[in-house]
Amino acid sequence: MRAVRAAGLALLLCVIAAALAPLARAEVAVPALTGRVVDQTGTLSEGAVARLDQKLKAFEARKGSQIAVLIVPTTQPEAIEQFSIRVAEAWKIGRKKVDDGAILLVAKNDRKLRIEVGYGLEGALPDVTAKRIIDEIITPKFKAGDFDGGVEAGVDRMIGVIDGEPLPTPQPQHEWAAPESMDELTGWAIPLLFGTLVLNGFLKAALGRVAASGLTGVIVGAVAMLFGLVWYIALVAGCAAFLLALVIDLFGGPTISSGRRGGWSGGGSGSSWSSGSGSSGGGFSGGGGSFGGGGASGNW
Secondary structure, eight states, X not given: OHHHHHXXXXXXXXXXXXXXXXXXXXXXXXXXXXXXEEESSOXXXXXXXXXXXXXXXXXXXXXXXXXXEEEESOOTTSOHHHHHHHHHHHHXXXXXXXXXXXXXXXXTTTTEEEEEEEGGXXXXXXXXXXXXXXXXXXXXXXXXXXXXXXXXXXXXXHHHHHHTSOOOOOOOXXXXXXXXXXXXXXXXXXXXXXXXXXXXXXXXXXXXXXXXXXXXXXHHHHHHHHTTOOHHHHHHHHHHHHHHHHHHHHTTOXXXXXXXXXXXXXXXXXXXXXXXXXXXXXXXXXBBXXXXXXXXXXXX
């Protein structure tokens, strides 16, 4: 009897372990958004990637909406729907508050694909339309082994559908995004601090502490306006720069001299230092769009 119970218990433990095994597998990491087309499998030809990138770039410039293509080996242990929404939340394809982004996701080894649709495109690209694009346009080509043709045809159809939706006119693209609220202004704290420090250091040598602090605040506020901040946020930025300059001076802030040898001198010591500058390369990035799980999935 004891042997039977032991065998039954062992069998039960095996069943539980088998059921929990998929949960123990780590989630597939969301790939970095390195371009409009991210192919981790090397499935698409270089020509197809180039054509898609050019086509999607032109579409974004014309319409404002963003479409991205992602091909991964697998989404396991997650269902493609769960992985897709994680990608959407990380990439933020589409414009902020317009939410006009869409992602074509292909899990090659799983033989599954999905079109994830942002909130703002759910009227133009509803679930039933996304499903028809998958079933009638993409998967027949995938079944024939034509992945280039399937992805390109699917993207073409998505662009055609979205083109029929009235959306806000795209704005000129910049490398920066002006904050629209006081919360977003906090993201500018480091540039504001560094700019105030450098500007006040130059002006203090010629104007003195108080005058330099005041002019620093005026210049920072004016520059903030030029960068597209609304007037009241620019005013706050200018006041913050003025107060920051005064506080820096109270603690012996640095002064940038204008002599032949030049340099950056600390207010309380004879030490000096210099800083280098770096640059970040441009590239494709999401515009802050939101997703709610709209779209459709399929397989081949």
